Amino acid sequence: MAETNCCCLGDATQARKLQEVIEKYKGMDGALIPVLHEAQEIYGYLPLSVQKKISEELNVSLAEIYGVVTFYTQFSLNPKGKYRISVCLGTACYVKGAAAIIDKLKEKLGIDVGECTEDGKFSLDACRCVGACGLAPVMMINDDVYGRLVPDEIEGILKKY
Amino acid sequence: MEMVNITIDTRKIQVPKNYTVLEAAKYANIDIPTLCFLKDINEIGACRMCVVEIKGSRSLQAACVYPVSEGLEIYTQTPAVREARKVTLELILSNHDRKCLTCVRSRNCELQKLAEDLNIKDIRFEGETYKQPIDDFSPSIVRDPNKCVLCRRCVSMCKNVQGVAVIDTMERGFKTIVSPAFHKSLDEVPCTMCGQCINVCPVGALREKDDTDKVWEALANKDLHVVVQTAPAVRVALGEEFGMPIGTRVTSNMIAALRRLGFRKVFDTDTAADLTIMEEGHELLERIKNGGKLPLITSCSPGWIKFCEHYYPEFLDNLSTCKSPHEMFGAVLKSYYAEKMGIDPSKIFVVSIMPCTAKKFEAQRPELSSTGYPDVDVVLTTRELARMIREAGIDFTELPERHFDDPMGEASGAGVIFGATGGVMEAALRTVAEILEGKSIDNIEYTQVRGVEGIKEATVEAGGMKIKAAVAHGLGNARKLLDRIKAGEAEYHFVEIMACPGGCVNGGGQPIQPSKVRSWIDIRAERAKAIYEEDRSLPIRKSHENPKVQMLYREYFGEPGSHKAHELLHTKYTPRENYPEK
Numbered sequence: 001m002a003e004t005n006c007c008c009l010g011d012a013t014q015a016r017k018l019q020e021v022i023e024k025y026k027g028m029d030g031a032l033i034p035v036l037h038e039a040q041e042i043y044g045y046l047p048l049s050v051q052k053k054i055s056e057e058l059n060v061s062l063a064e065i066y067g068v069v070t071f072y073t074q075f076s077l078n079p080k081g082k083y084r085i086s087v088c089l090g091t092a093c094y095v096k097g098a099a100a101i102i103d104k105l106k107e108k109l110g111i112d113v114g115e116c117t118e119d120g121k122f123s124l125d126a127c128r129c130v131g132a133c134g135l136a137p138v139m140m141i142n143d144d145v146y147g148r149l150v151p152d153e154i155e156g157i158l159k160k161y
Numbered sequence: 162m163e164m165v166n167i168t169i170d171t172r173k174i175q176v177p178k179n180y181t182v183l184e185a186a187k188y189a190n191i192d193i194p195t196l197c198f199l200k201d202i203n204e205i206g207a208c209r210m211c212v213v214e215i216k217g218s219r220s221l222q223a224a225c226v227y228p229v230s231e232g233l234e235i236y237t238q239t240p241a242v243r244e245a246r247k248v249t250l251e252l253i254l255s256n257h258d259r260k261c262l263t264c265v266r267s268r269n270c271e272l273q274k275l276a277e278d279l280n281i282k283d284i285r286f287e288g289e290t291y292k293q294p295i296d297d298f299s300p301s302i303v304r305d306p307n308k309c310v311l312c313r314r315c316v317s318m319c320k321n322v323q324g325v326a327v328i329d330t331m332e333r334g335f336k337t338i339v340s341p342a343f344h345k346s347l348d349e350v351p352c353t354m355c356g357q358c359i360n361v362c363p364v365g366a367l368r369e370k371d372d373t374d375k376v377w378e379a380l381a382n383k384d385l386h387v388v389v390q391t392a393p394a395v396r397v398a399l400g401e402e403f404g405m406p407i408g409t410r411v412t413s414n415m416i417a418a419l420r421r422l423g424f425r426k427v428f429d430t431d432t433a434a435d436l437t438i439m440e441e442g443h444e445l446l447e448r449i450k451n452g453g454k455l456p457l458i459t460s461c462s463p464g465w466i467k468f469c470e471h472y473y474p475e476f477l478d479n480l481s482t483c484k485s486p487h488e489m490f491g492a493v494l495k496s497y498y499a500e501k502m503g504i505d506p507s508k509i510f511v512v513s514i515m516p517c518t519a520k521k522f523e524a525q526r527p528e529l530s531s532t533g534y535p536d537v538d539v540v541l542t543t544r545e546l547a548r549m550i551r552e553a554g555i556d557f558t559e560l561p562e563r564h565f566d567d568p569m570g571e572a573s574g575a576g577v578i579f580g581a582t583g584g585v586m587e588a589a590l591r592t593v594a595e596i597l598e599g600k601s602i603d604n605i606e607y608t609q610v611r612g613v614e615g616i617k618e619a620t621v622e623a624g625g626m627k628i629k630a631a632v633a634h635g636l637g638n639a640r641k642l643l644d645r646i647k648a649g650e651a652e653y654h655f656v657e658i659m660a661c662p663g664g665c666v667n668g669g670g671q672p673i674q675p676s677k678v679r680s681w682i683d684i685r686a687e688r689a690k691a692i693y694e695e696d697r698s699l700p701i702r703k704s705h706e707n708p709k710v711q712m713l714y715r716e717y718f719g720e721p722g723s724h725k726a727h728e729l730l731h732t733k734y735t736p737r738e739n740y741p742e743k
Contacts, residue, residue: 048343052740061326062740063350066342070332 009049010042017042018050022057032060032068036075045076081116081123083161087139090129096136097150102126104151105139108158121161167233182224182235183211187681193237194246194275196253197312198225199361200680202322208312209249210275213237221245243279250279256288256335257364258307264365271363271675272310289335298346300525301354301370301518301669306338309366314676315339315358322662324637325468327352339366342740351471351739353636355464355660356518356542356669361679369518369670373549375539379510380423387510389424390490391415393431393580394516394665395543397691401672402547403557408687410695417560418550419514429565430513431576433490434588436713437461438575438704440730441483441585442592443721445655449626454478456631456646456653459585461485463523464660464669466734468636473643474736479656482731484536486579487513487520488529491536492729493569497717499532501568506532513540516580516668519660531729542670569709574695574702581689582634582664583610583617586657590621590630591703597624605702611693613663613685616642618653629653635662666692 009015021038025031035058039050046069055062069075087093087102102124106112109122116123132138135147146157162177169182169189176185181204186193197208206223213224216234221242224235236242254276261267293306313330316339320326327350331340341350359367379387400409419427445457460466460481469476484492491513495506513520517540523529524537541549550557565571575591578584587607595602602623609619610630615638621628631653633642639658645651661668663685674684701707718726 048740048742051342052742061320061329062342063327063329063331063340064320067329067331 009053014042018053022054026057031058032065036065036069040075044080045078047077047079076114076125078114079116079120079123081121083122083141084125085122085139085141086125086127086130088128088130088132088137089126090133090136092129092133093137098137100151101137101139101149101154104154108154122158165229165231165233167229167231167235169235170237176229178229180229182213182215182222182227182229182233185229185235186213186224186237191237193224194278195225195676196271196275196310196363197314198680199314199317199676202361203312203314203317205313205317208253208310210246212242212245212249214239214242247279247281250275250281251284251286252288253310254281254284255286256290257310258290258305264308265368265371266362266365266673269673269675270365271677274675291336293338296340296346296348297370298348299352299354299370299522300348301521302347302352302356302359303368303370304340304347305366305368306340307366308364309339310364311337311339312363313339314361314363315367318357318361322635322637323353323355323357323660324640325351325353325355328358345740349740351737353464353468353471353660354519354522354669355468355636357661359518359669360667360671360673361676362673363676369542369545370521371545371548372521372539372541373545373552376512376541376549379512379538382510384508385510386425386504386508387423387512388426388428388494389419389512389514390428390430390433390487391419391514392487392516392665393434393577393584393692393695394668394671394688395514395546397580397666397688397695398516398671399543399547400557401674402544403550405558407674407678407682407684408691410691411557412695413562413564414557414560415546416563416565418555418557419546420563421555421560422549422553424512426566427563428490428494428569429572429576430487430490431572431579432569432707432709433486433493434461434576434579434585435573435704435707435710436489436493436730437483437486437579437585438588438592439710439714439721440489440726441481442589442596442704444481444483445589445593446596447722449654456656457481459657459659460732461579461585462519462659462661462665463517464519465636465639465658467519467522467737468639468660470734470737471739472640475647476643477734477736480734482727482733484529484730484732485520485523486576487515487540488523488536488732489730490569491529491538492531493713495532495534495536496729497713498568501716506534509534510539511537513537514543514546515540516543516665516671517661518542518669520670526732528732543668543672544670547672568712571699571701572709573704573707574697574699575704576707577695577699578692580665581611581692582613582659582662582685583607583632583657584664584692585659586610586619586630586632586655588704589655589657590619590628592705593628594621594623595703595705597626599624610657611689613683613689628655630655630657632657634659634664636660638662663689 196210206226211224212221214236296304396412400411499506520540575588617632666688
């Protein structure tokens with residue numbers, strides 16, 4: 001059972017922004033996906049409370065919304081950390097050993113792909129090609145790019161944050 | 162209707178222009194296999210079982226969604242078609258949980274039938290499988306995703322017909338699953354437990370919570386006085402489980418089989434339906450007279466009640482406070498009957514045979530235990546009863562003639578018609594109109610409220626009063642009707658709502674007819690026909706003329722709406738939160 005920690009609509013600013021987004025798209029055909037995108041920008045992820053609010057406002061069932069959220073890898077059910085780690089699993093990076101990088105990160109952070117550390121510092125995701133195949137294997141931490149990685153470098157990189 | 166000329170397997174035929182290839186083939190009596198298709202409910206061309214060759218078309222086309230056009234040439238049995246269907250079926254089977262021997266749908270499974278029809282001897286592929294947990298937390302419905310073929314018939318039924326939409330497809334690829342949001346249990350989401358999803362499932366992925374073991378155990382317990390009651394819709398459908406035509410009345414066989422199973426008494430819930438009419442009719446007249454909350458809305462359908470509690474709490478005060486008939490009967494059995502027969506109510510075990518899965522949930526409601534014991538101990542669906550009859554080795558077709566037991570024996574025709582949409586309304590009108598007129602009325606068939614139209618209206622004049630009535634069946638139609646009332650666009654005195662399309666005859670606990678039957682025959686109408694036949698066959702057709710009901714008031718309740726009646730026959734409702742966040 002996927003659980004989320006949040007049981008409210010975040011702070012007042014977030015709630016107000018979400019309401020604005022909903023008003024912007026309400027009544028339009030295909031409103032759901034743009035609303036989900038912008039909601040994720042506001043909250044960093046899409047917890048039950050946010051999906052429920054969207055469901056009530058757009059009159060789309062929660063089951064359908066959850067179906068869309070879990071269909072597209074773009075959408076996340078878990079909060080993101082202050083530092084978002086994305087490891088490229090594109091063909092070049094994969095061939096060059098990205099799996100070992102992910103394993104090392106999982107070990108060092110104690111979390112699985114798609115999760116966030118308890119202190120909210122790091123979250124770990126696998127992503128598709130970031131367009132830096134020449135540097136494979138590649139990972140990004142927020143906007144910083146790290147290339148030609150070997151597992152032993154990971155600990156040192158994490159210490160910088 | 163404009164017609165077009167088409168050729169199907171070299172036969173030239175004329176069909177209406179709006180037909181699909183599948184409908185045209187059906188018209189020409191040519192069988193095309195289908196799996197995800199269910200007429201008017203799920204026409205999405207997803208499973209590809211129904212592919213055919215169309216002259217001039219590059220690839221095979223799904224017959225269920227391909228429209229006919231002038232001069233169309235269709236081939237339903239070419240080698241390419243046969244091979245494609247076989248491969249598709251093998252792929253569907255490649256990750257299916259193939260434990261047919263212990264599957265509740267064995268011998269009534271559309272997938273199993275396809276494998277047989279298409280002569281599948283070996284499955285060449287082994288698909289990636291995930292062992293998914295079985296969701297059996299709901300008291301009514303069990304979900305087994307391992308058996309699911311992702312046809313989406315249940316999703317469409319829940320969303321498009323019932324307007325409930327608690328299940329949908331989640332995730333993607335091999336991990337795709339039909340489930341409630343956040344992989345919750347059906348028990349944790351605003352599911353009405355109507356069970357319509359079960360009735361449209363082609364396989365064993367959705368089924369009722371089987372409670373037959375509890376009944377076998379009770380029957381074997383010599384300390385218990387185990388009695389059974391049967392709802393009106395059961396007798397017009399149970400025969401289907403034993404190969405009889407849809408709409409066969411098997412009242413006598415059913416009673417005889419229940420006796421053989423060992424029930425001490427076999428009662429007719431229709432008697433309690435008559436009792437419901439007395440209480441509800443009284444309630445209606447009271448509310449009209451004293452300016453009470455109107456419209457009064459019927460409360461017999463537990464799927465509707467749960468729907469109202471979740472989605473329309475503003476109408477809870479409109480609901481009749483009457484318990485549903487079988488719950489009333491349970492309370493009467495554990496009070497009046499217990500006293501009369503000198504049996505300790507704690508030793509009375511009441512089993513209800515219902516066309517309904519929502520009644521399993523209803524029976525567990527804590528407020529429905531007026532005597533200190535649950536009014537009803539176990540609810541079995543029509544299908545579960547059939548299972549018990551088979552398990553006991555009873556030849557259902559060869560049984561002696563039997564009648565319901567006293568002291569609550571035969572009921573009125575008004576009680577019988579509770580089983581079809583409009584029936585509760587008609588039964589109530591038969592009594593209320595006579596009370597208002599102050600004399601017997603001969604024409605008692607209110608045909609305006611019969612039939613399968615989604616929302617029906619009637620105005621009945623009696624005693625100088627005009628009673629405006631409306632009937633909705635299927636929760637999607639209930640939504641439409643309630644929204645109209647809410648918006649002030651319609652005004653009624655009395656509204657009947659049943660959760661299932663067609664009413665109880667098509668309840669979530671009724672025998673399952675495959676898409677091949679359901680798509681082309683209106684089983685709601687066929688079973689309802691039998692209900693109205695039974696009504697016409699009975700000597701007494703008005704609830705207030707039922708001598709058993711008169712006896713109950715004389716000996717026990719005094720009059721409708723009395724203090725004692727309120728204690729035992731009425732209940733209350735609670736708003737329910739949707740998707741509570743802990």
